[in-house]
Amino acid sequence: MGKADFLSPKAIGNRIKSKGLQKLRWYCQMCQKQCRDENGFKCHCMSESHQRQLLLASEDPNQFMDLFSEEFKTDFLELLRRRFGTKRVHNNIIYNEYIGDREHVHMNSTQWETLTDFTKWLGREGLCKVDETPKGWYIAWVDRDPETIRRAEEQERKKKQDLDDEERSAKFIEDQVRRGRAGKEPEEEPVFTELVRESEEEKVAFNLSKGACLSSAGPSSAGPSKGPSLGASALRAASSSSVKRKDPSHSSDSKDKKKKSALEEIMEMEAEQQKKKMVKLDHWLHTDIVVKIVTKRLGEKYFKKKGVIKEVQEKFTAIVKMVDSGDKLKLDQTHLETVIPASGKRVLIVNGQYRGTEAVLEGIEEKKFSATLMLDSGRMKGKRVEAIPYEDFSKMA
Numbered sequence: 001m002g003k004a005d006f007l008s009p010k011a012i013g014n015r016i017k018s019k020g021l022q023k024l025r026w027y028c029q030m031c032q033k034q035c036r037d038e039n040g041f042k043c044h045c046m047s048e049s050h051q052r053q054l055l056l057a058s059e060d061p062n063q064f065m066d067l068f069s070e071e072f073k074t075d076f077l078e079l080l081r082r083r084f085g086t087k088r089v090h091n092n093i094i095y096n097e098y099i100g101d102r103e104h105v106h107m108n109s110t111q112w113e114t115l116t117d118f119t120k121w122l123g124r125e126g127l128c129k130v131d132e133t134p135k136g137w138y139i140a141w142v143d144r145d146p147e148t149i150r151r152a153e154e155q156e157r158k159k160k161q162d163l164d165d166e167e168r169s170a171k172f173i174e175d176q177v178r179r180g181r182a183g184k185e186p187e188e189e190p191v192f193t194e195l196v197r198e199s200e201e202e203k204v205a206f207n208l209s210k211g212a213c214l215s216s217a218g219p220s221s222a223g224p225s226k227g228p229s230l231g232a233s234a235l236r237a238a239s240s241s242s243v244k245r246k247d248p249s250h251s252s253d254s255k256d257k258k259k260k261s262a263l264e265e266i267m268e269m270e271a272e273q274q275k276k277k278m279v280k281l282d283h284w285l286h287t288d289i290v291v292k293i294v295t296k297r298l299g300e301k302y303f304k305k306k307g308v309i310k311e312v313q314e315k316f317t318a319i320v321k322m323v324d325s326g327d328k329l330k331l332d333q334t335h336l337e338t339v340i341p342a343s344g345k346r347v348l349i350v351n352g353q354y355r356g357t358e359a360v361l362e363g364i365e366e367k368k369f370s371a372t373l374m375l376d377s378g379r380m381k382g383k384r385v386e387a388i389p390y391e392d393f394s395k396m397a
Contacts, residue, residue: 029068029109030057069110076118077127080141088129088140091119117334120282124316132282280392283315284350285333290395291320295335302329306339308397338394340364340371347373351392354378354385359393 005011026035028044030053035041044050057064079098080089095115098104112118119137123130129140287309293302307320307329316333341347341361349357359373362384370387 027106028053029106030054030064032103065109065111068105069112072105072107072110075104077141080128080139081143084141086141086143088138090135091115091137091139094139120316120334124314280351281355283333284338284391285309285312285315285318285336286348286350286356286394287312288397289348289350290323290339290341290397291318291336292339293320293329293331293335294337295331297335298329301325302327338391340390340393341395346376346396347393348396349373349388349393352388354380354388358396359385361393 026038026041027033028035028041028050031044031050033044033050035044076094076098080094083097084094092115107113107115107118110118112121116137119128119130119139122128122139126142128142131138289309290306291309292304292306294304296303302322305322305324307322309318310321310328311319313319313330318331318333318336320329320331320336321327322329338350343361343363345361347359347361349355349359354375357375357380358377359375361371362374363372365371365387368387370389371393372384372386373388373393375381375383375385
């Protein structure tokens with residue numbers, strides 16, 4: 001019985017062994033062949049069919065890499081759109097579901113080395129909204145379907161129309177109130193009178209009764225009982241004057257409250273700006289700083305060599321001029337790292353709370369991979385900050 005028979009024990013055993021995912025290092029993307037062990041992968045690499053595929057790939061390797069990259073990107077975004085929609089989700093969750101398909105395109109055959117590089121590329125291209133957290137990278141699909149955009153515009157137009165209707169109704173009510181106030185007769189204003197005594201010996205007495213308030217001379221006064229009288233109008237005038245006397249204090253209290261609320265608002269705005277500064281960004285490139293090349297793709301000539309950033313493009317790409325040879329290279333942020341100078345040298349803080357501030361290096365804590373800096377620019381000039389990580393500052397050119 002041959003090994004290729006459908007229901008032979010050997011064929012059934014082979015199908016059981018090949019069930020599920022296998023190791024990535026024993027997979028050949030060009031031949032789309034998955035081997036179960038190292039010996040099988042070695043035999044496959046020595047086979048004639050594999051050699052023919054290598055010859056085809058060697059003629060135009062970029063064409064095959066672009067083809068695999070496009071297929072990987074399309075399938076990944078399609079899974080993200082169909083499975084999660086526009087929800088924010090961890091990139092590893094999507095990737096684990098993507099590689100669940102045995103026929104998927106492996107990442108080692110694309111232009112991206114790691115899942116983090118692919119996630120950053122999606123953010124730069126505007127295909128997804130990406131953000132970095134202590135738990136890793138999160139992505140959310142950006143829906144650019146014309147029908148979805150049309151529905152969103154329709155909802156926005158409807159919302160604006162409802163607001164216009166509310167404004168018109170509020171204006172109509174305000175006009176009604178204004179017309180009602182204009183039709184009312186003005187109230188009689190109180191008349192203010194002075195208290196005048198005809199003689200120094202005359203006494204003034206106030207009789208506060210339920211009916212009316214009268215003032216007359218006392219029974220023991222020798223002169224005639226001619227005294228000034230205070231009626232209800234005089235009391236109203238006194239009460240209104242007391243209210244008027246209280247008005248300035250109320251207005252001053254309200255002004256103080258307004259000033260206090262404005263001050264609190266400014267403090268809240270500054271606190272929010274401070275919080276924003278404290279959050280680290282995913283890009284740190286700045287011009288006129290010294291960096292080191294950490295990729296081997298350019299060869300040993302540039303590996304671990306230093307250069308100066310002359311220009312920053314799209315936040316993640318830098319034009320670097322080499323210190324030794326003077327060559328200009330266009331490099332991605334992932335292929336560069338910061339340079340730590342000797343103590344006393346000037347550095348630029350490229351990330352974190354004091355991003356963009358010049359400082360002087362005072363000391364290095366090797367166990368904590370951090371340094372102590374003295375700020376040399378900005379509003380906090382002269383402040384001494386500690387525990388600044390190596391990757392958050394670099395030597396100035």
